[in-house]
Amino acid sequence: MHWARWGDPDQAAALPEAARGLVELAFGPAEERPTTPLAEVRVPEPALAADLLAGLRDLVGADHVHIDHETRVRHTRGKSTSDLLRMRAGDGSDAPDAVVRPAGHDEVQALVGWCAEHRVALVPFGGGTSVVGGLTVLREGYAGVVSLDLGRLDALVSVDAESGTAVLQAGVLGPAAEELLGAHGLMLGHFPQSYRYASVGGFAATRSSGQASSGYGRFDALVVGLTVATPIGTLELGSAPASAAGPDLRQLVLGSEGAFGVITSVTVRVRPVPSVKVYDGWRFDSFAAGTAALRALAQSGAAPTVLRLSDENETAINLAQPDQVGGASAGGCLMIAGFEGEPADVEPARVVASARLTRAGGVRDETAGPSWAAGRFHGPYLRDAMLDVGVLVETLETATFWSGLPGLYRAVTAAVTGALADDAPLVLCHVSHVYPTGASLYFTVAAKQRGDGLEQWARAKAAASDAIVAAGATITHHHAVGRDHKPWLAQEIGPVGVEMLRAVKERLDPHGVLNPGVLIP
């Protein structure tokens, strides 16, 4: 992962030529926005005292404690646009004092206890792809800040093919999970846009949702068991697929963002690798018509594996087909309906869904499906290309019940557009995930960058968040809370809900050393 951009520089897609013209048209002449070289990024003086550093080395071995500039920079914050803007400007003020790479659960458990004992803040680091400030450090009151890189917890621990489950260590990244399971003919099937760089532990800690979640379920629905290192001991959960043995504590760990403990392994549901993967494009006259079709599919119980619907704006610039952004669009609203599985299951499902989509006014687009599939993980690269030329790009997402979806869509669009009114705002949206009772909305926002862009985006984000909460929707469908969503989380779950989180936090982490500053309002 590049330290100030998304992904692998070799994989980075340049802005298509057609898009360059569009950008100039929309936002005015390109303003080059260069990135401070890595060596010049300003990081704080390391705060950890020598005896504490020695303690860390005792715990995980000297080879696995890093205090060099580059490693510290590479473990600074996540990949939100604000994170990138700060890093491009050379602001490494949130760098950890040290990066430690423990070898397994026992070392993590020892580290967690040690940090509690010595009041050292501990920030779990999986893939580093948080877009909500989930890795941003609170320094005050701590003897130092340690980034706990889970990269060495990279094993497939066990496979239970009969039950269709597997135990993966938390540091396994998306592609490695598929490769390890693939050797057993199995797959996880979790493909968020961050898939290539994010970790299994991060998926769990943030309640990630992937592009195939309509078919395979959100990550929280794939988890049947968890092992967690907390300051008061190890927590192991998951004795059955479902249980009535009190509250489901797994659901309290899922989404806890390292604030209650460090997830060291997850037991996940796995499936046979599908032999067929086919992605169909469909065009609808309007977002409303497409949304009605989505709802019919979701409520029929016959939702495809992949299901997404772009609004008119997103369709117009081909955002669902990253290699064609800015090119001629066939118009309307583009839906992608993807089917994965065995031929005997896929074909009937595709026939049923296609009939339903046709009845709902959909028209097949023969090229859009493969084009989406080819570019499905490329979206974040486009953001870097835009930031390079002075265009601020960021995303935000929410979810609500079907009856509230049109109002939510209008309210968020209006709020963001209003907040960026002087900056040539462009607001695009797609329905990214569907459920029988509702769906998510994923917005992409572009605007002419003003100054460092930070205050500008904070204003737009606050307006959008206020609109989301006012609409009774959730502040995040699959990006987690981090620091960025905390004020609105408090409104969403109310004072009693906040007390529930605080009670667990204070009991499990009485010294408050675990990822301080995130999640808990």
Place this chain on the structure above:
Amino acid sequence: MHWARWGDPDQAAALPEAARGLVELAFGPAEERPTTPLAEVRVPEPALAADLLAGLRDLVGADHVHIDHETRVRHTRGKSTSDLLRMRAGDGSDAPDAVVRPAGHDEVQALVGWCAEHRVALVPFGGGTSVVGGLTVLREGYAGVVSLDLGRLDALVSVDAESGTAVLQAGVLGPAAEELLGAHGLMLGHFPQSYRYASVGGFAATRSSGQASSGYGRFDALVVGLTVATPIGTLELGSAPASAAGPDLRQLVLGSEGAFGVITSVTVRVRPVPSVKVYDGWRFDSFAAGTAALRALAQSGAAPTVLRLSDENETAINLAQPDQVGGASAGGCLMIAGFEGEPADVEPARVVASARLTRAGGVRDETAGPSWAAGRFHGPYLRDAMLDVGVLVETLETATFWSGLPGLYRAVTAAVTGALADDAPLVLCHVSHVYPTGASLYFTVAAKQRGDGLEQWARAKAAASDAIVAAGATITHHHAVGRDHKPWLAQEIGPVGVEMLRAVKERLDPHGVLNPGVLIP
């Protein structure tokens, strides 16, 4: 509901003639075990001081505060066999001092606050069908015990047909929920064996699972929102079908058994009333063969709406067909596969599942399906008939992952059989619910009653529970924790899990007045 038996005496099914012979054969001559008349049940002197009673009357109106003998007896404990044995023996020592029937959320909220202020223990009472000691009172240290009967919270608050959701007050009983929703062409589809007497709030508080849960989902999967009255205020949850806004606090309320607050309404997923309901019987040579077929169905994603499989013992006495218990059995292992929906969906699903079951060695039984459907809620009545003649009957259930199911089955069977070795034990079992990764086992145990039967059952239950925990399975798949499962819950979730529950309990209910003694180890 009868105060010392299951259900409605007019509906009670007598033991079929064939069963009487079987009972004598298995357990020796019938010993008549009469029930103490209601008027002679011994209840404690009411402990609530006059000023506290006056306070309750101020809160809900004098007409809705009951202290008469019969009402107190009818709100004493639940419907486990131990509960029935105690009540039949005239032991009403757990009777509440008063029964209050508030009119809605605000009155419940006021009551909860008042109880906390006056250290009065509050036991939420929906349908009174707990089989795990969920309504058993802890008196010591309290100024009195109040049973909060939710019977007046009996409304369908709202329907959102577009989203497929509805808000039901917590006191709505199973049949009333279907009737209220049926007027809108909708249904809930939650049919546990307690369906006719249990409440929506109870389903949520205990993580109930119904006979159609393979198709419609457990009750916890049907809940999208909750309103809860806690001593520190009202908690409202449910802003979207799914969210990444931190831990899912709904899953902390589900299964909380009134220990964190009183659920006053739930927002549930609803569906159109199906026009077709068809239940097929299938016979397999062995429990192992039938279980393999269940697993194949569950993992194919094509599970029928209803799916259950009796073992050889249960099949031999026709327990899945209550009107034929003790009659001639066609042998093998009986599976029920039921399909509900519209003809266009039901028929293809039935064809696919039938082909799969046939391939797995299943043979259709044309009469067993309708026979199961006719008697599907009658099982508990048979228990009363057995208790009347001195035969102890009780059930227990658990769940685990597929690979552990045979071992769990053997271990529990052996533990119960061993514990009751001198009492002519009969242990029957069926798989009651299936998931892609595992399934539940539901055991029915019969034995010659010795003495009051209480110590005898406690011994068998402890042996079964030890075997369940040792097998790594869950102590309860759909009956909740109550008092009976607490020691094993502590083993299942471990000391850190226990601290999570305690932390929430102490924060939300600092005076410990909410259903004291249940759930929290």
